[in-house]
Amino acid sequence: MPHILSITLFALLVPSLLVPLCSSYNHSNTCRSYCGNVSIDYPFGLKYGCGHPGYRDLLYCINGVLMLHVASGSYRVLDIDYTFQALTLHDPHLSTCNSIVLGSRGNGFVVEPWRAPFLTPVPDNAFLLIGCSVKSSLFQGIPSKHLACRNVSGLGCEDYYRCPAWGFIGPTNVGLVYGSGPPECCTVAYDDLGAGQGVNLTKLDCQGYSSAYSLAPLRIDGPHEWSYGIRVKYSLQGHDAFCKTCEATRGTCGYTGDHGSEITEVCFCETHNSTSNCDSTSVESMIAEAVVLRTSSTYAIILIGFLVSMVLWNKD
Template identity: 35%
Template sequence: MHVPAMAELAFIVALLILASSSGTRAWVCEPSCGGIALNYPFGSTWGCGHANFQSYINCSHGKLNFYTPTGIYKVQSIDYSRNVIVIVDPHMSTCSSMQLSGAFGLPVGAPFTFASYNNIVLIGCSSTSSLFSKQSCDSSAEAQDICSSLYQNCDAIGQIGIIASNNGYGGQGSQSSCCVYSSSLLQTAPYEVDLPLLQCSTYTSIYGMGSIQSPQTSWLYGIALQYDPSFSSPQSIPYGQYPSCYVCQRAEESRSQPLRASPWISLGLLLLLVTVMTSLARDGS
């Protein structure tokens, strides 16, 4: 064999060794982000977790975020036993702080739905809003108590120009009104609460409620979303040799499992390279 041909062969073998060495590095999927454990189907970044969730949940600068077409939201908690995540809209109001809001929604086809126990409360709605003509508000006694408590017990309601009222629910005339959005409307497309379209000033979401008269201290504010449990990892399947990688992803689903070269293959390639270099030295002498 000519020396140039042998040199080309040696170069190719060296590249193969480098490629196989880089492939042996462990795929890094962080086990947590911002103090929140990341178990399957969620992951810290692209290539981790189930592919269907990668565009919605991501870890950025130590914070776990939830992404939808309406904005970026902080993930407050994940309850794996109930398949629920709780997120916080930075433009959402609470009893202690109120501000004008835009919209919040889920895209069609998302592996999330609004949890049935969410109370989405629209505040400062115009009397001409389609909410009332279309009967989109919950008319139960509990819904009326929620609105009355917000209007009576939350001083922050004045921050959006609303005067506290003894009857905030569906006020008449020019009085700002309150509406607990019917939960059934959030179970069908377009899965969105659009405040400007509904002629409302702001909204809040309550996923846990203590005393009805203590909205500032005993209510839990946030948006609870149920995620599709069919994507959770089967308990019957062992984690195998790389548990952290399994928690983050399954290769067949995310298509991101790195190739791991056998150390015997790397050793064989190295021996082949030594043989080639020895032959080159003999030919050159």
């Protein structure tokens, strides 16, 4: 009976002693993941602390569908091109060659001011604004101050008017002379609207919009072959060197902090976190390792004492 009791106590105690030792060195790269068929890697992340802090609270995986959320609303992410640093987005209320959506239901595209340096539509992305009011800021001011409606990378309203969708509503003012009223369609580039403006359909007083982008050097034969969607480039603003150094030392790039504290880039290593790379040992990690070592020694002494006491007890 004493032997059975000793073995039972030993079996119950040993796991509780070993858990702190094992958990201190348990580390895996949980940031790299997938949502549907889209891979999520640096600088993006789905979990808190993963990726670059400039892209925090940006992507969400909902029932296997990757969504991007910015000031103007939510968009489905069709693709992340890590080679050319670009995302392809879909707005369900985006007008295409086969369907024109009016009623200001489209999102347009607006990002928060602090996020603007990290995320912006590519230069060859054309925004075709539809049904804008004569009071729209697009057409205000003296003629020389009017925002020019133009083609962007060969994409423009003149060709867009050829789409079947116009047959259902019919452009009423297709002239390009502002004196006869604003055109039903006005093509602009994102940067034409000015810093901080974005494609805000409410502020621009427009009923709808389309967006298409050019993938040169592909030759396209009319608007029915355009690539509809919003092509957005992302930039690390020169901070990618940190992550490259971190990954070169077998670390995972991430960040710490939240809206109530300072956001700091962090390299997650196997046994510690670092603000540089896994080959450097910070003061914090040295303290953490000392605590782990001291705790491990304490557990070892307790375990040895317990075993000795069991042996002496069993002899009696």
